[in-house]
Amino acid sequence: MQPDSLIFIFLNAFLINNFVLALFLGLCPFVGVSAKRDTAFNMSLATIFVMFVSSTSAYGINLILQYYDLEFLRLISFIAIIASAVQLVEMAMKKFTPALFRALGIYLPLITTNCAILGVALFQTFREYDFFQCVAFSLGAGVGFGLAIMLMAGLREKLELVNLPNVTQAAALSMILAGILSMTFMGFAGLGGGSV
Amino acid sequence: MPEATRSETPMNLEIFTAGLWRENPVFVMMLGLCPTLAVTNSVINSLAMGAASIFVLVCSNALVSALRHFIPRQIRITTYIIIIATFVTMVDYIIQSISLDLYNALGAFIQLIVVNCLILGRADAYAAKNPITRTVLSALGMGLGFTFALVCLGGVRELLGAGSLLGFQIFSSNYQPWVVMLLPPGGFIVLGCWLLLFNWLKQRKTSRLIAAEEAIDHSRQIETT
């Protein structure tokens, strides 16, 4: 598989270099909203959506910035784009799909400070992806985030029923669980044939 | 009003030390985890990341505090983000001009300081309500506490994963390094262990307090009888 083929980019962001478990991006929501499976699911839907919108807008913005040689404004414009994309998504959802808004509404503002979103925008620029590669990359990263957070939520729901020592309360246990999950994800290295 | 009482309390070292230990951003408040785990595979990277974060935290919070009467509430988050992004861009270029090797080792994570929730959180929760000197002091404490946490993680990971500290070989060459410590799982597990340690210390402290109170109650009972 070619390293710049769309499928490879998708798989790479989804499994091999999972955004949460290998690149440590988006840890705040990963720890914060992974207690219940249904909230985790809604959060990942919202993240995938915002990631897609902001990644494509960041691609456009970067073209403009490169044309005018204004690369030093990249970071400021990306973060502004993400903040407005979140607001826009929030407003559009409220207007057109009130049911979806009720389900996802409270997670949307949280996403502004999700480093995975800015991470996608920055990495796609550094790696000089074209438009379709950006789409594949952002979808892979979003689905990968969803997978990680859902796995975590499932594990934590099971652990609710287990008798644990007091010191493992709160985030300490989540971190160790994440470590084990991350170790299993290392097994995906090499996926996609000899190109890795 | 809580703000009024807070500004009446005298300026003291407590504002500074709070961030270092009692309200440590990483170990106690779980803020800014992404850079904490991503760049701490060596002590030198941890120190560089800490220094960059202190610079951004102090400068942006000082500016937010200076402009706090001027910024309308409705657009405060947008304004804070712009201010933070400005200082991060500055630090990005400054690090490039100091050392390209360091810049390459930290990769995209310098730019990701923008979304470090610690900085935005402190801007909104503290800098927006407090005078500038107090803000700078508090931000400095928080920044140092953050750096302390990064170095704690980086130290353990470098020592176990490479057998060295700050690039100097500590263990003998017979030492078989725990390579996994340098890889992502090691980051999660080391942080988990530090959190366990902190939980244990906290529990020991509270159980001692309870024991001490019980002892006082007991002695009072003896006195009254």
Next chain:
Amino acid sequence: MTGSELKKPLQQAPDMPSAWRLVSTLTVVALLSGILVVLVYQYTKPIIAENKRIAIERAIFLIFPDANNALTFRIEDRRVVPVDANTTSGEIIHAVYDRSGQLLGITLEAAALGYQDEVRILYGFDPDKQCIIGFQVLKTAETPGLGSKISTDADFQANFHCLEAQVDVQHGGLRHAIRTVKHGSKQHPWEIDAISGATITSKAVGRMLNDSGQQLLPVVVDNLQLFRDAYQAETG
């Protein structure tokens, strides 16, 4: 601390400030931030360019210890064009000469995705032996002690005493594709023996050398006389 807490109103504002007030505040803040960023950018730009130039120069001298002088060229559409030493855009190559003005070799840049992020190297090509005779890492964020071994591991470096990179008869690519093989199974001079435990980064090195070699080395070989003449022209 979560975003929802951030968004929670501090206190109910009695009246909404005018749109003019909001816009003017944002404009002032954006203006301030723009000025700060531009000042720092303008101040650090020459320093950063100088740092990059020094890094490349250092790498050239490590690959060709006898080097005395180097000229910068750019490959544009299978042609070699001399450019200014500070040019950074396009496929930049350097021709390296010794004290007597003899062409020692060419250095080229190559990059590929490693374990975490892009790995960028500068490698030296010896046109007489038609082989790659060493590389220096320019940019890496690979795990220290693992992926970073590509520049320290003696066995791995031994691959590059003379890694065959012969151009094929049509000058359209390499005669044998450069590839990374599992540790201890190197059989041909165009194979790279991977570091065990850092296979991904080792393979990235093989991949980037092959990609860059297939594409650029035929052009380099076609233009050897141009490199030799360029030095004469430069020194008069």
